[in-house]
Amino acid sequence: xxxxxxxxxxxxxxxxxxxxxxxxxxxxxxxxxxxxxxxxxxxxxxxxxxxxxxxxxxxxxxxxxxxxxxxxxxxxxxxxxxxxxxxxxxxxxxxxxxxxxxxxxxxxxxxxxxxxxxxxxxxxxxxxxxxxxxxxxxxxxxxxxxxxxxxxxxxxxxxxxxxxxxxxxxxxxx
Amino acid sequence: xxxxxxxxxxxxxxxxxxxxxxxxxxxxxxxxxxxxxxxxxxxxxxxxxxxxxxxxxxxxxxxxxxxxxxxxxxxxxxxxxxxxxxxxxxxxxxxxxxxxxxxxxxxxxxxxxxxxxxxxxxxxxxxxxxxxxxxxxxxxxxxxxxxxxxxxxxxxxxxxxxxxxxxxxxxxxxxxxxxxxxxxxxxxxxx
Numbered sequence: 001x002x003x004x005x006x007x008x009x010x011x012x013x014x015x016x017x018x019x020x021x022x023x024x025x026x027x028x029x030x031x032x033x034x035x036x037x038x039x040x041x042x043x044x045x046x047x048x049x050x051x052x053x054x055x056x057x058x059x060x061x062x063x064x065x066x067x068x069x070x071x072x073x074x075x076x077x078x079x080x081x082x083x084x085x086x087x088x089x090x091x092x093x094x095x096x097x098x099x100x101x102x103x104x105x106x107x108x109x110x111x112x113x114x115x116x117x118x119x120x121x122x123x124x125x126x127x128x129x130x131x132x133x134x135x136x137x138x139x140x141x142x143x144x145x146x147x148x149x150x151x152x153x154x155x156x157x158x159x160x161x162x163x164x165x166x167x168x169x170x171x172x173x174x
Numbered sequence: 175x176x177x178x179x180x181x182x183x184x185x186x187x188x189x190x191x192x193x194x195x196x197x198x199x200x201x202x203x204x205x206x207x208x209x210x211x212x213x214x215x216x217x218x219x220x221x222x223x224x225x226x227x228x229x230x231x232x233x234x235x236x237x238x239x240x241x242x243x244x245x246x247x248x249x250x251x252x253x254x255x256x257x258x259x260x261x262x263x264x265x266x267x268x269x270x271x272x273x274x275x276x277x278x279x280x281x282x283x284x285x286x287x288x289x290x291x292x293x294x295x296x297x298x299x300x301x302x303x304x305x306x307x308x309x310x311x312x313x314x315x316x317x318x319x320x321x322x323x324x325x326x327x328x329x330x331x332x333x334x335x336x337x338x339x340x341x342x343x344x345x346x347x348x349x350x351x352x353x354x355x356x357x358x359x360x361x362x363x364x365x
Contacts, residue, residue: 022189026196104200139181146188153195160202167209170216170340 006126007133013076013123014060015145021056023103024049030100034109037097038089055079063127064142066135073124080120087113218324218343221335224317228331234315237274237305241330245272245349248305249338250312252278252321253288261322261344267293269300272349276305278312278321 024031028049035045059075083101090097090109099107133141209215231240231248240246251258262275269275279285285306286296295301313319322338324347338344 022192023196026193027200103196136178136181139178139185143181143185143188146185146192150188150192150195153192153199157195157199157202160199160206164202164205166342167206167214167216170342171214 003131006130009123009126010063010130011141011145013120013126014063014142015149017056017079018060018146019149020102021053021060023105024053024056024100027103028053030098030104034086034098034100037095038086038093038109052079052082060142064138066133066138069128069130073127076120076124076127080117080124083113083120084117087111087116214339216340216343218336218339218347221318221320221323221337223325223332223335226316226332228333230330231327231332234332235305235307235311236276237303240274240327243327244329246274246327247272247347247349248274248276248325248327249344249347250276250278250321250323250325252309252319253284255321257338257340258322260341261338262288262292262294264341264344265292265294265300267295267298267300269294269303270345270348273347274303274305276307276312278307278309278319280308282306 031052032042032045032049035048036042040048055075056079059072059079062072062075086097087109091111091114097109099105099109099113101107101113206215226234231243232238236248240248249261251262253259277285277289279288289296289301289304294304296304309319320337322344324336324338324344325332326334326336326347326349336347338347
């Protein structure tokens with residue numbers, strides 16, 4: 001397998017975790033509500049709503065910092081299993097539980113989280129097998145990924161802003 | 175080392191921007207939810223025509239020329255409604271082709287005064303596409319007095335009705351295909 005494949009997979013997985021972690025930190029109540037809807041006690045839900053995004057962001061930080069690859073690999077696997085368990089539990093209870101995967105997401109928990117488990121395990125495998133890079137390369141790659149995520153978020157905000165302005169003008173004029 | 179620090183600074187700043195744009199996007203979604211809750215979203219909603227559905231326009235008090243219209247939109251406006259006033263004042267002396275205005279007023283004089291404010295002359299070509307009626311007449315024919323209301327006419331039949339929440343929606347309802355039929359008055363003037 002070419003060396004760039006595991007590197008590419010790790011970059012994608014880290015970008016997803018970075019996005020999910022930052023969104024959850026911005027809106028922790030959504031995740032707590034989802035965990036409670038799955039039957040978790042309120043206290044556990046509150047603690048888990050802090051631990052999950054911290055674990056997501058810590059995984060990215062460990063990859064970028066270049067610590068032993070087994071640590072981020074373990075976190076990838078644990079997070080994947082946790083997401084899959086939440087999806088399976090939602091499917092088992094047949095309850096419509098908000099995913100809260102990316103903060104206030106309107107998607108429902110279910111088979112996508114189950115289907116995502118092999119991908120998280122693949123990311124765990126990839127982080128162990130990707131070639132070693134220097135700190136400058138890892139930081140450069142992380143900065144580029146975050147800038148791209150931010151650009152996507154900015155585009156979304158501008159689009160929503162244009163719609164809001166258009167609505168306002170329709171009723172109140174210029 | 176300097177490059178690494180630069181990358182780290184860029185990453186941290188980008189994270190801050192990401193969070194700020196996220197908060198901004200959420201604020202816009204909140205505004206949208208509030209508007210939806212207050213029913214002030216610029217979105218037209220269908221209205222049930224009841225027994226008037228599929229009727230010939232002249233049978234519901236509309237102009238007989240509409241009976242032969244391939245496609246037209248009839249817009250009911252009342253001076254007491256704010257959106258209606260905005261629509262009429264936006265006309266600026268003209269009524270878009272394919273659109274007919276039904277002005278609901280207690281008497282003809284009040285309707286003419288309102289139309290004069292919008293520079294619509296009853297004897298002009300756009301003015302001939304204005305129908306003046308009373309609230310009771312509208313209630314009798316349509317079973318409702320909702321304004322501003324757009325009734326869509328296709329092939330001489332009433333096929334649908336929609337609310338008009340804004341001036342923008344009014345202009346988006348202007349039919350692209352208009353009737354080529356000649357009105358009785360135009361035919362008389364030709365001969």
